[in-house]
Amino acid sequence: MTPTTAVNGTGTAAWADTLLLSFAQAGYARAEPAIIQPAEPFLDLSGEDIRKSLYLTTDATGEELCLRPDLTIPVARDYLASGRAGEPAGFSYVGPVFRYRGGRPSEFLQAGIESFGRQDRAAADAEMLALALEATSAFGVTDVEIRTGDVALFNTLIDALGLYPVWRRRLIKDFNRKVSLIDDIERLTLSTTPGGNEYEGVLAALAGSDRKAALALVTDLMSIAGATNVGGRTVDEIADRFLEQSTLKAGALPRDARAVIKRFLSIAGDPDEAVAQLRALATDANLNITAAIDELESRIGFMAARGVEVRNTRFSTAFGRGLDYYTGFEFELHGRGNGTEPLVAGGRYDGLMTQLGSATPIPAVGFSVWVEALTEIGRKRGSAS
Missing domain, CATH: 3.30.930.10 (Bira Bifunctional Protein; Domain 2)
Structure with a gap:
């Protein structure tokens, strides 16, 4: 099947199948993570700002769940839960993801590859880029x-x-x-405005400290005051704010x-x-x-x-x-000439696996393919040829 036939004939689904076949031939097994996922990893790793884009619900135990907004984290979670965690393993996927996108369809297809456990990082990075380019070529998009x-x-x-x-x-x-x-x-390079404030002593004590020391001091002070938060801010947030202010007081960048x-x-x-x-x-x-x-x-x-x-x-x-x-x-x-949104995007995320619960660091790299955007470009170029 040629790229033009696939785009103009059976459309997006055929493209997705063709893409998965090419990934399988490159040695990446099919992954099919659950559509409903715990919301916590997405909120922890992407920040609360992502909440307004998620489709959320709560189960009978009170756990917050969501429709998966992407597939990288679900594939990584399944890998960590498997008996192969820590070993080199590669996975490919294609399936719907769900995210509010302001006027565009909230359900759309995402394909991609995730590679875990390879120690030859530079070679693995290059392989991801090469496979990403092969993915765009499969849709007839080479420029x-x-x-x-x-x-x-x-x-x-x-x-x-x-x-x-x-x-x-x-x-x-x-x-x-x-x-x-x-x-x-x-x-940060500008000098701070001179003058004291009611927190001058705390700021002086924190100047040049690391975050652990700042958190310990602020925790002790708040414990003495019998407080656990102030104005909706947690101890961590208050410590970070004091530490930033103390550093600026100590001198500019x-x-x-x-x-x-x-x-x-x-x-x-x-x-x-x-x-x-x-x-x-x-x-x-x-x-x-x-x-x-x-x-x-x-x-x-x-x-x-x-x-x-x-x-x-x-x-x-x-x-x-x-x-x-x-x-x-x-x-x-x-x-080229098709807007600012990427067609394929990815990179190395070695820190993700420990954030998801791995006891030891695990190298990880991958990419995601925006199937519908590539299909549309491929269709237009196929029609013009």
Whole structure:
């Protein structure tokens, strides 16, 4: 069956079956997780903001449940519950997911691959990108823009700068949430307004502390006061707020650190050229980020070996997918001239498995395919040919 026949003939369902067959031939077994899932993992990992997009219910025991809004977490949960948890295993899937999307259908098809337990991270990352490109080609969509990034590089940079823990958390959170990171850097660099307040003593005690020490102090103070929350804020939230304020009181984000971060975030374009710029930055700023750069360079080599046109790939140090659980390589495939939404998106999420209950870290990488968007583009191009 040719791509045009599938799109113009039997439509989306045939495409989904064809895609699953190609994934199976690549060694990824079919996964079919339950449609109804516990809501807690989605809320914990994506934040309460996702609640307004979920279709929620409650069972007889009071547990909050939802229709699955995506398939990555359900597939990961099933893997952890299996006898293969911790071993290398790969899964593919296609099925409906449910999410409020403001005027667009709330039920739509998602396909994809999840790979767990592989220690050869760079090779596994490159394989995901190559298979993602094969997925778009299966729909007759070959003119795609490849956007890539690596959140591990940013995290390593921030660690190498030796910033206060509160600055590290705030900057990494901003990066993951895709807010205006440069604007926040500018605000952190400005000196705070002089003058005291009723919390001056607490702020002075917390200055330069880590989060554990801040939480312990605030917990003790609130225990003495006989309070467990103030104004709806939990102890953790109050501790974080005090810690942030104390750090700002102690001094602004160093200007040399700001300059390094801004230079880092400006690196974009050809991946090989980006590696050269990153090595120059590491040398100029005397930063120990060599291992992260080596991993990036290794991945680029594996991408080329898998037939990916590296020079047609855009790498940006500022690229992120806006999800907290990504820990390394991230990518999106966009159809040229077909809007801003990705057709395929994914990356490495090594931290997810422990967040879902694994006693030990398990490497994980994967991607999701937006089947209906690809079908529509494939149909239009098939009709025009």
